[in-house]
Amino acid sequence: MHIKKLVLDNFKSFGRPTEIPFYEDFTTVSGPNGSGKSNIIDSVLFALGLARTRGIRAEKLTDLIYNPGHADADEESSGAREASVEVILDNSDGVLDRAQVVNAAGSENVDDVDEITIKRRVKETDDNYYSYYYLNGRSVNLSDIQDLLAQAGVTPEGYNVVMQGDVTEIINMTPYERRQIIDEIAGVAEFDAKKEDALEE
Ligand code: ATP
Ligand code: MG
Structure with a gap:
């Protein structure tokens, strides 16, 4: 099981939809200081529910929404007070139990789950904010995502991510x-x- 692709939309410095491909064995991301490399890691932790806001370098969840007023932000944005990150996993080796995915995502066909999409969205309204998780497009709870990922040893307490x-x-x-x-x-x-x-x- 490995990450195949990320899709960031309005997340931190990514003001427009951005696809980031990952290879099976090894992927490096390079770029100048402040260009958004760590924000990419933050996006994975955010989408998979692996970190509290401090772990993703934000005071509050809504700080993760693209803010055109940010010093280095120059991209055009839709202006929506909403951010989302999609993590597309290649599960063709079946490390994540297909039946469990089918069950949680409510899809009909067990063969459909070679590719698994986990998505998280944060939305800000005038006086509140909301956070949503999706598994293959279906709204789920964080615990559904966590139970699934635990099968691959990916847990919030784990050391899957070695931070600076x-x-x-x-x-x-x-x-x-x-x-x-x-x-x-x-x-x-x-x-x-x-x-x-x-x-x-
Ligand atoms: P370094 O090489 O120094 O580690 P980096 O490539 O890891 O740099 P990041 O920390 O990922 O850089 O990106 C930092 C940039 O993200 C800063 O310029 C900051 O202004 C921008 N940024 C953070 N949050 C937001 C936001 N909500 N909206 C717009 N830009 C943001
Ligand atoms: Mg960095």
């Missing part, structure tokens, strides 16, 4: 904290958490 500064942070940790990371990566932490939940009940 993470390595230094790990070096500066206490041995106990470092051990917690190893538990997380080895998949032990998940069972510790489940055990704790069970004991509480």
Whole structure:
């Protein structure tokens, strides 16, 4: 399973719909400082529900919407107070359980799910904001997306994404904290958490 393509619309510095292709093995993104490389990573974390706003470098969710007033922003935008990110996954190896996708997305054909589209949208109104998730076009809850991605070991607590500064942070940790990371990566932490939940009940 791998990311095949991202579609960013009105997200951070991407004022118009932008498609970003990813290759199966290795993809690098290069560009000058401030050109939006990290914003691309932020978009993945946002769409897959993997980070709180701090993790995607925003005070609040609505800061993720393209703001033409931003110093470096010069693209034309639709002006809508809405942003969306689509992550298109290649699941032809079936790492994500097809039946579960079919169930959550409500599609009819199990063969339809070699390609999975996860989309998140944030919309701002005069006095509020709303966030929506979609799986293959159908509105779902974050937990549906999380349950699905967990099958591929992609979780909010996981270390699928190594952010700027993470390595230094790990070096500066206490041995106990470092051990917690190893538990997380080895998949032990998940069972510790489940055990704790069970004991509480
Ligand atoms: P570096 O090489 O320094 O790490 P980078 O390519 O990772 O740079 P980013 O951090 O992805 O750059 O992009 C930063 C740019 O995104 C800034 O110029 C900032 O103005 C712009 N930006 C962030 N949020 C928004 C927004 N909501 N609307 C418009 N532009 C935004
Ligand atoms: Mg950066």
